Amino acid sequence: MTNSYESPFCTRYASKEMQYIFSADKKFTTWRRLWVALARAEMKLGLNVTQEQVDELEANVENIDYEKAAEYEKKFRHDVMAHVHTYGDACPKAAGIIHLGATSCYVGDNTDVIIMRDALTVVKRKLVKVIDQLAKFADKYKALPCLAYTHLQPAQLTTVGKRATLWCNELLMDLEDLDFRISKLKLLGSKGTTGTQASFMELFEGDTDKIKALEQMIAEEMGFDAVVPVSGQTYSRKMDYQVCSVLAGIAQSASKFSNDIRLLQSFKEIEEPFEKNQIGSSAMAYKRNPMRDERITSLARYVMCDVLNPAFTAGTQWFERTLDDSANKRISVAEAFLGVDAILNIMLNVTDPENGLVVYDKIIRRRVMAELPFMATENIMMDAVKKGGNRQELHERIREYSMIAGANVKREGLDNNLCELILNDPMFMITKEEMDAIMKPENFIGRCPQQVDEFIENCVKPVVEANGVSDDVAEINV
Numbered sequence: 001m002t003n004s005y006e007s008p009f010c011t012r013y014a015s016k017e018m019q020y021i022f023s024a025d026k027k028f029t030t031w032r033r034l035w036v037a038l039a040r041a042e043m044k045l046g047l048n049v050t051q052e053q054v055d056e057l058e059a060n061v062e063n064i065d066y067e068k069a070a071e072y073e074k075k076f077r078h079d080v081m082a083h084v085h086t087y088g089d090a091c092p093k094a095a096g097i098i099h100l101g102a103t104s105c106y107v108g109d110n111t112d113v114i115i116m117r118d119a120l121t122v123v124k125r126k127l128v129k130v131i132d133q134l135a136k137f138a139d140k141y142k143a144l145p146c147l148a149y150t151h152l153q154p155a156q157l158t159t160v161g162k163r164a165t166l167w168c169n170e171l172l173m174d175l176e177d178l179d180f181r182i183s184k185l186k187l188l189g190s191k192g193t194t195g196t197q198a199s200f201m202e203l204f205e206g207d208t209d210k211i212k213a214l215e216q217m218i219a220e221e222m223g224f225d226a227v228v229p230v231s232g233q234t235y236s237r238k239m240d241y242q243v244c245s246v247l248a249g250i251a252q253s254a255s256k257f258s259n260d261i262r263l264l265q266s267f268k269e270i271e272e273p274f275e276k277n278q279i280g281s282s283a284m285a286y287k288r289n290p291m292r293d294e295r296i297t298s299l300a301r302y303v304m305c306d307v308l309n310p311a312f313t314a315g316t317q318w319f320e321r322t323l324d325d326s327a328n329k330r331i332s333v334a335e336a337f338l339g340v341d342a343i344l345n346i347m348l349n350v351t352d353p354e355n356g357l358v359v360y361d362k363i364i365r366r367r368v369m370a371e372l373p374f375m376a377t378e379n380i381m382m383d384a385v386k387k388g389g390n391r392q393e394l395h396e397r398i399r400e401y402s403m404i405a406g407a408n409v410k411r412e413g414l415d416n417n418l419c420e421l422i423l424n425d426p427m428f429m430i431t432k433e434e435m436d437a438i439m440k441p442e443n444f445i446g447r448c449p450q451q452v453d454e455f456i457e458n459c460v461k462p463v464v465e466a467n468g469v470s471d472d473v474a475e476i477n478v
Contacts, residue, residue, distance in 0.1 A: 009335060013299065013342035021119045022334040024066070030114055031083060031107040032061040034222065035098050038190065041217040042100060045210045047203060053094035060090045080104040101199045102190060105234050105321075109188040112333070113235065114222060116243050119337045120182050126344040127178065127250065128467045131171050133351040135460040138164035142452035145441035146269065146364045147371060154371045157441055160270070160359060162448040165455045167260070170253035172459055177246045184242075188235040189215040189227030194320045232320030240310040240333055247340045251303035254343045258296035261350070261357070265290045267367065271358045272350050292346050292476070299346075303339040306332055349476055368441045370409075373418035374402060379438050380422060380430060387429045397427055 010019055020026055036057045043049035065086055072082035080099075088095030099106070142161030147154050190211075192199045197211055204210045215227045228235050264270040265288075272292045309332035313325045350356050381394045405418035419435055422428050 007335075007338075009338040009342065013345075014338040015122075015341055015345060018119065018122055018338055018341040021115055021122065022337065025064075026115065027111055028064055028069075028083060029061055030111040031080075032057070032064075032087060034107050034110050034218070035087065036061065037218045037221040038100065038102060038106070038214075039094070039097055040221070041214045042097075042203075044217065045204070045214055047100070049097050049100070053091075053097055056091045056094045057087070057098070060087070063090050065090070078104075080107060083107075101192075101203045103193045103199075103233060105188060106190055109235050110218075110222070112329075113185055113187050113224075113239070116240075116333065116337075117182065117185050117223075119341075120178060120185075120243065120246075123247070123250070123337070123340055123344065124175070124178055124182070124467070125470045126341070126348060126472055127171060127175055128463065129470050129472055130344060130347045130351055131168055131175065131460060132464050132469045133348070133353055133356070134164055134168040134171070135456050135464075136353050137161070137351060137357060138168060138452050139456055141359060142449045143442070143445070144359070144361060144364065145368055145445050147368055152263075154374075156375055156446075157368065157372075157444040159445050159448040159452070160364070161452045162445075163260070165452055167253070167257040168460065169455070170256060171250070172463065174246065174250045174253055175463065177249055181243055181246050185224070185239075186235075187215075187219050187222060187224045187227045188231060190218060191228075191231045191233070194233055195231040232317075234317075234321045234325070237310060237314040237317055237325055237329070240329055241307070241314045244307045244310050244333060244336045247336045248304050248307040250340050251300035251343060254296050254347060255300035255304070257347070258293035258300070261293045262290045262297070265293075267363075269360055269364045269367065271360070273352075273355055273358070292350050296343050296346050296350075299339050299343050303336055303343070306336050306339070345476060348472060365441065369439075370416055372439060372441060372444070373405065373416050375444055376438050377402065377418070377422075379443075380428060380435075383434070383438070384428045384430065389427065389429065394427065397425065398422070401425075 036054065039049050039057055040054050043051065043054055064083075068089065069082050069086040072085045073079050076082055076085075084099050087098055091098070138161040140161065141164070142159055144160045145157045146160050146163070148158035148163070149155055190200060191197055200211045200214065201208075204214075219225065219227050261270060261272055265272065271288065272290050309328055313328050313332075316322075317325060377398045381389075381391065381398060384394050385391050401418055401421040404421065405416050408414040409416050419439065423430065423432060423435055
């Protein structure tokens with residue numbers, strides 16, 4: 001225990017991998033890698049930078065004296081210059097050419113884009129695995145009839161597996177957005193203090209081709225195809241909003257999934273994993289609360305709200321830049337990623353094919369059979385019409401019997417006796433055997449099994465084959 005605030009994202013929720021991506025060490029070593037790339041490109045393009053200096057910088061990328069950096073920042077009140085001097089102390093031969101021609105956003109903004117790219121890659125890897133696991137669940141239960149709901153009222157039947165494809169399909173939509181966003185990420189490049197590259201015009205004596213080549217060389221070294229075409233001092237803060245919107249989309253889909261599971265667990269149809277020694281309630285020992293899915297819902301709500309931060313930040317940048325973005329974006333972007341990472345970790349656990357969702361097929365069938373008589377009335381009526389009955393008279397009789405059966409269930413707590421009422425009415429001309437043949441849930445699921453097969457074959461399989469499935473094991477601390 002500590003005597004100061006610690007983020008629950010670090011102590012309870014997000015993976016160590018994602019935490020590292022947003023760590024100080026990742027940030028400042030990336031700054032140094034960018035300074036190396038800048039120096040290397042400037043050397044190759046003819047500036048007074050030597051290979052010896054570049055080598056010295058490269059050898060000390062991870063040799064960061066954080067105490068010294070803190071002392072410099074306290075002195076200068078400027079984090080970038082603090083690290084320039086700290087790096088220079090470790091690289092005395094190269095000290096004079098570190099950050100040559102650059103402004104703070106050269107390391108700050110470029111690093112932010114690199115971090116978002118790396119974090120999106122982790123999110124994608126986990127998202128693909130969740131999609132794959134949900135598809136396996138859908139395939140396993142593609143023909144198991146269950147009640148479908150519209151307005152949270154029993155409607156025509158679906159299957160457990162078909163419902164799972166709805167969850168899976170929304171995640172596929174998110175994956176498409178994620179892939180698009182990764183493909184469109186660009187570095188800021190080396191744009192200078194107001195985006196005009198005036199300092200580089202001075203360094204390269206007006207040689208525009210060398211200035212453009214400098215940016216391209218840096219981009220390629222950092223693993224990007226291009227830099228933004230124009231900018232002020234910073235890249236457009238819409239980029240942060242666009243990335244966080246993808247994360248908010250994943251949160252929306254996860255929340256839909258978790259809320260459905262919470263409702264199904266209330267119906268006792270499906271349960272999330274419940275460990276042997278897990279306690280559901282400190283007071284009610286019998287409780288089996290859906291704590292994992294409740295946590296998904298809770299974290300998803302946070303991420304969906306969090307996306308407003310970069311939206312307002314993007315909309316309130318003045319001219320070439322203001323600094324009211326800094327404190328906000330370093331919290332909002334990081335926490336959006338940490339939140340989605342935590343959500344996907346839990347989903348990996350809940351959808352695990354071996355130890356994940358538990359389906360109670362007998363409860364599901366019992367609940368289906370309690371409602372099926374109402375759903376079967378159209379088929380019963382059509383069969384009676386084929387035998388010579390009057391459709392309108394049959395419809396009215398079914399309506400009357402449905403009211404009686406509904407009252408028996410709701411007011412008297414009795415079983416649904418609609419089938420019995422119909423059997424005893426000669427107007428319907430139906431035998432017990434004919435009634436039993438109609439009253440099979442499998443008769444009312446439409447194309448559910450085929451739809452699941454087609455969805456997996458046409459939508460999921462190509463994604464899994466293109467990306468592969470990771471061996472990620474869900475990290476759930478509590």
